[in-house]
Amino acid sequence: MSGPEKSAMRATGRCLCGAVAYQVHGPLRDVVNCHCRQCRRTHGHMAAYTSVRRADLHMTETRGLKWYQSSDAARRGFCQECGASLFWDSLDRDSIAVAAGSIDEPTGLKTIRHIFVADKGDYYEIDDGLERLPKGHGAS
Numbered sequence: 797m798s799g800p801e802k803s804a805m806r807a808t809g810r811c812l813c814g815a816v817a818y819q820v821h822g823p824l825r826d827v828v829n830c831h832c833r834q835c836r837r838t839h840g841h842m843a844a845y846t847s848v849r850r851a852d853l854h855m856t857e858t859r860g861l862k863w864y865q866s867s868d869a870a871r872r873g874f875c876q877e878c879g880a881s882l883f884w885d886s887l888d889r890d891s892i893a894v895a896a897g898s899i900d901e902p903t904g905l906k907t908i909r910h911i912f913v914a915d916k917g918d919y920y921e922i923d924d925g926l927e928r929l930p931k932g933h934g935a936s
C-alpha cells in the first residue's frame with residue numbers, strides 16, 4: 797500500500813481461516829441486523845451487516861471466495877475453505893453488505909436497527925430497544 801490508499805483505509809476484515817480478506821477504503825454504514833430466512837439459514841442466525849460502496853471494497857485475498865446466487869436480485873459471498881459468510885451483494889445497488897463479524901476490531905461501528913423482523917425465528921426475542929422494521933432496509 798502507498799499514498800492515498802493507505803490514508804483512506806477505514807477497516808480490514810477476513811474470514812475465519814484467512815482465505816478471504818479485504819480492506820475498506822471508504823465509509824462504513826452502521827450495522828443492521830437482518831432476520832430474514834435466507835440470512836438465518838446461511839449465517840446460522842440473524843445476520844449483522846454493515847455496508848460499503850462497492851468501489852471501496854478492496855479484496856486482498858480471494859483464494860477461498862465463492863459466490864452463491866441466493867436470489868434473482870442478490871448473491872452471497874462466502875469462504876469455501878472455512879464456510880464463513882461474508883458478503884451480500886445486491887446486483888442493483890452500488891453498495892455491498894459486509895458481515896460485521898468479519899471486520900477486525902475496533903470497528904467503530906454500532907448496531908442501529910433490525911430488519912425483516914416479520915421473518916425472524918421463533919426461538920428468540922428482539923428486546924434491545926432498537927428500531928424494528930417488518931421488512932427491508934430503511935437505509936442501505
Ligand SMILES: [Zn+2]
Pocket residue numbers: 811812813814815816860875876877878879880
Ligand atoms: Zn476462510
